[in-house]
Amino acid sequence: MKIAQIAGFLGSGKTTALLRIVAELRKKDYRIAIVVNDVGEIGVDAKFIEANGLKAREISGGCICCQIAGSFAETLAKLHDSFNPDITIVEPSGVAIPWGLKRAAEYSEAKTEMVIEHAPVITLVDATRIDMLIRAVRRLVETQIREADFCFINKVDSATPESIAKCESFIKDINPRAEIGRMSSETGEGIALAAEIIETRISPRYDDAVEAELLKKQYSGGET
Numbered sequence: 001m002k003i004a005q006i007a008g009f010l011g012s013g014k015t016t017a018l019l020r021i022v023a024e025l026r027k028k029d030y031r032i033a034i035v036v037n038d039v040g041e042i043g044v045d046a047k048f049i050e051a052n053g054l055k056a057r058e059i060s061g062g063c064i065c066c067q068i069a070g071s072f073a074e075t076l077a078k079l080h081d082s083f084n085p086d087i088t089i090v091e092p093s094g095v096a097i098p099w100g101l102k103r104a105a106e107y108s109e110a111k112t113e114m115v116i117e118h119a120p121v122i123t124l125v126d127a128t129r130i131d132m133l134i135r136a137v138r139r140l141v142e143t144q145i146r147e148a149d150f151c152f153i154n155k156v157d158s159a160t161p162e163s164i165a166k167c168e169s170f171i172k173d174i175n176p177r178a179e180i181g182r183m184s185s186e187t188g189e190g191i192a193l194a195a196e197i198i199e200t201r202i203s204p205r206y207d208d209a210v211e212a213e214l215l216k217k218q219y220s221g222g223e224t
């Protein structure tokens with residue numbers, strides 16, 4: 001089962017983008033499940049989603065990349081056994097750490113007969129709030145960018161060219177490896193690309209050594 005996570009700070013547009021990306025993937029007849037980890041209010045109407053032929057699960061009560069990694073793994077195992085999705089799209093909470101989520105997803109292999117494969121980690125960066133993000137939650141946003149394979153500058157329909165450029169240089173500084181795209185759930189820009197990335201590419205499995213390296217970069221404070 002392939003796991004695709006769409007990371008990004010609170011309100012960065014994850015749910016809106018996820019629903020559009022799922023619609024795109026559904027055109028190709030994939031079996032898709034959605035797992036949403038809401039720390040606050042519920043953002044996705046599970047009944048609505050299921051009426052459209054998908055499976056949806058909500059997990060609350062903590063962050064699935066750390067505090068409740070076990071219930072996340074359990075949920076994935078159950079989804080696998082009952083629905084056997086080709087792709088499970090995960091919306092982590094806005095404060096989740098992508099590599100922690102990879103590790104948590106792999107725990108599910110101990111719970112049933114299944115193999116987890118990761119789609120590229122996609123991180124959304126809200127271009128309309130880039131100044132606030134840099135000012136107020138810089139460390140967290142840096143981590144989400146550093147651990148991404150692909151960063152989408154999101155909400156480009158209502159961001160200024162200056163904000164978009166600022167996002168781009170912020171992302172490049174933190175993670176020169178990451179590919180960068182633009183997204184808008186309003187105009188549909190970037191949605192087909194995100195779906196294609198999820199469909200056709202894979203990202204490495206969780207690796208202690210890689211995480212240690214990422215943490216070292218984060219706490220050395222030298223590179224930003």
Ligand SMILES: Nc1nc2c(ncn2[C@@H]2O[C@H](COP(=O)(O)OP(=O)(O)OP(=O)(O)O)[C@@H](O)[C@H]2O)c(=O)[nH]1
Binds near residue numbers: 011014015185
């Ligand atoms: N202009 C614009 N607004 C957007 C876009 N995508 C989402 N929004 C708006 O941004 C707000 C947050 O969107 P959500 O999709 O709920 O964001 P989220 O990241 O899932 O939020 P949390 O789950 O609360 O962290 C909503 O008011 C959306 O309508 C976009 O592409 N352009």
Ligand SMILES: [Mg+2]
Binds near residue numbers: 014016
């Ligand atoms: Mg959401």
